[in-house]
Amino acid sequence: MKSARRKKKEEEEALLDQESLTEGDAPIPEASRAPSYGLVALVGRPNTGKSTLFNRLVGKRVAIVHDEPGVTRDRHYADAIAGNKRYTLVDTGGLDPESDDPMRQGIARQVELAIAEADVVICVLDARVPITPAEHAELGLLRRSQKPVIYVANKSDNPRLETEATDLYRLGMEQLLPVSALHGRGTGDLEDAIEAALPKEPRVEPPSHEGAIRVALIGRPNAGKSSLVNRVFGEERMLVDSRPGTTRDAIDTLVERRGHRFLLIDTAGIRRKSKVHKEGSPIEAVSVLQAIRAMERAEVVVLLCDAAEGVAEQDAKVLGLAVDRGSGVVIALNKMDLLDRKTMTKAEEDARDKLSFAPWADISPVSAKTGRGVDRLLDHIANVADVYRRRVSTGELNRFFEQVLATHPPPTHGGRAPRLFYITQAETSPPLFVVLASDPEKIHFSYRRYVANQLRKAFKLDGVPVRVKYKARRRRGAE
Template identity: 50%
Template sequence: ELVICVVDGTAEPTPADREAVQLLRRSDKPVLYVANKVDSPKQSLYAKTYYQLGIDNLFELSALHGQGIGAFEEALVAHLPKPASAPPPLGGKNSPRIAVIGRPNAGKSSLINHLLREDRLLVDDRPGTTVDSIDSLFRHGEEDLVLIDTAGMRRKRSVKGGVEGLGVLQSVRSMERSHAVILMIDAHRGPAEQDAKILGLAIERGRAMVIGLNKMDLLSEQERKEAMGKVRDVLSFVPWVPIVTVSAKTGRGVNKLLDTAVRVVGEHNRRVTTGQLNRFFSEVLEKHPPPTHAQRAVRLYFVTQAQVRPPTFVAVTNFPDHVHWSYQRYIVNQLRERFGFEGTPIRVRYRGRKRDE
């Protein structure tokens, strides 16, 4: 269905190259032409001589060093056949969908295996769902949950240009189909930069979050305190995300972890009435009014909740573009203090007042 023609980008076309291109141009197959080993502008000059053969588009890249791979991958994916129709999702319309994410050996597989050994109802492994995850439906208490089981997150070999870890891409795909994320962390190794990056992506995509701190049963009391402190220190930008200590291998704490995941999904769906919000805002403004802008008072007239998943609020003000960032953060913190919203991002948008308001 697709031909990839790879040539040496450090040399001019050979007779064999010319013959191959002529043959491919006469065929009715789509072709992606790739000039490999292009690591410098000088080598790029050689690669461009292939356009003389009638090639419309040539991808210049270095397979060894990862340069130019991204554009080629996008073109390759664009040529892949699309499934005739996507299979229907598992579970009911309101079944919580929870992605379990973790670096290799963090305990993700042990957690999944412990849960599905007895509770599995159905595994969705049909083509067209996803290339790197499996959805499993099982009963937890009175609720059907859909677990999105991803492959362990592994980082690609470091290459020039800073290619992102493959695991991050897998995690993003799983997040986009989930309501909540369980991030498994090995208590022995502690959190890493990649764990912080995954939680940051979850915030951007508005997903609820829980941290499962695994293998805590193997640590002493002092080591447990240190492990918990390290997680809170490295992931200090999400103090509102609950941490549950577990042993995925023995099952200790697993029910509490799932209970917490279900709870944060509920917070993710939580709606606060406009009356409650405006009473809250009146108290907040009286206690701490917003900073002025250009010596003029910034007024917040009223607030309403626009949506859930994640909870999103709209505040009407006379200076929507000049509400100080520190005051915006203060408003979010006050919303958490009053209404909870455990484990879920909160968004507050500011807009100007309309004439009829």
């Protein structure tokens, strides 16, 4: 018999393996600029396989999938193609209309918003589960919406289950499509039905993510990341609950504010690794992995800390993950509405002390609840993104470098000082500078740090980690 620890490890490995596509899946080209024919919402009760079907239709593993009900909570958007029509597919949380749990009620509101904005709704039913009163309530909601609905009997993995699924016709639909999202069975018929149900003419093309500032919101659980997204977006885009761990998937939200376009990536709260392994579920482990990957595709990472609780050691570790990945950084102290000015000043000083390894990062007090400081935070993010993308000309760099060498040449090593010839910027996003030198290995780390600090000061590179690489200059005639 397997131990609980071994079983949990196998579940984590199975979830992490979702990153690989099943043979035959065709990823949707992200660069496709074909017109969109509308929005299709997946709705259904918990654990009917909506996220598995979402991944299948999109053609890549986007949403977290697990046997535990209630994994998906927020609206999750991705592009998909049915026939010759590109559309936006929306995954939603499990709908339980009769629940009085505040989180379930919040999920129900998210589902209702998805239905309201959809052109077509796919109602996902479980072919293996008997009909309950909740299904009748769900179908009543869909009929009242007066939207085109495609009814799907998911988990029809074989002919026997497909036959048993006909019992669902008692709910009163005219047509029911048996599919197996897990194995791909029947999804071709479903795509044909989606293509037929979508509008005949393309809708106005939604704003492209291209050129938007990619911003990952990270931090410990319950720091207010989802509340901040909702505040910037202007509506309840993300489910918010006082219980930590509400957000699981990394969710993208495109918004235009302050003259800039931001792609906000809300992520799950990151707890200490020991707590995740001892107390957390396999789902939490994958949520944390998604949060880390969100940092890798972001230009700017906003570390959101609870100002009332104060910055903790875990906040410093999370910030270290962002710095290691070369991201631009803004530190936001949330819940400033709970503190007076004196306490807020002390919280800023405490944050600066505990996050002293990144003194170049802005600290921005904010209240996601009231909106105070949000505009200033967005301005900081835009400024850091500008620095992140900035390129300094080689001429400017070498004029700067001449002054540095004249003021403070590299110290001698073994009776001989390394020679530094010139500097150039090799990359942006984030900035990478390359210095050609005679003996790079002999340049002391303190001098390397000095050059990086002078670069930051001279070219106003606050908010981003400055990388300087020292490279040996080839001698003439050397291969």
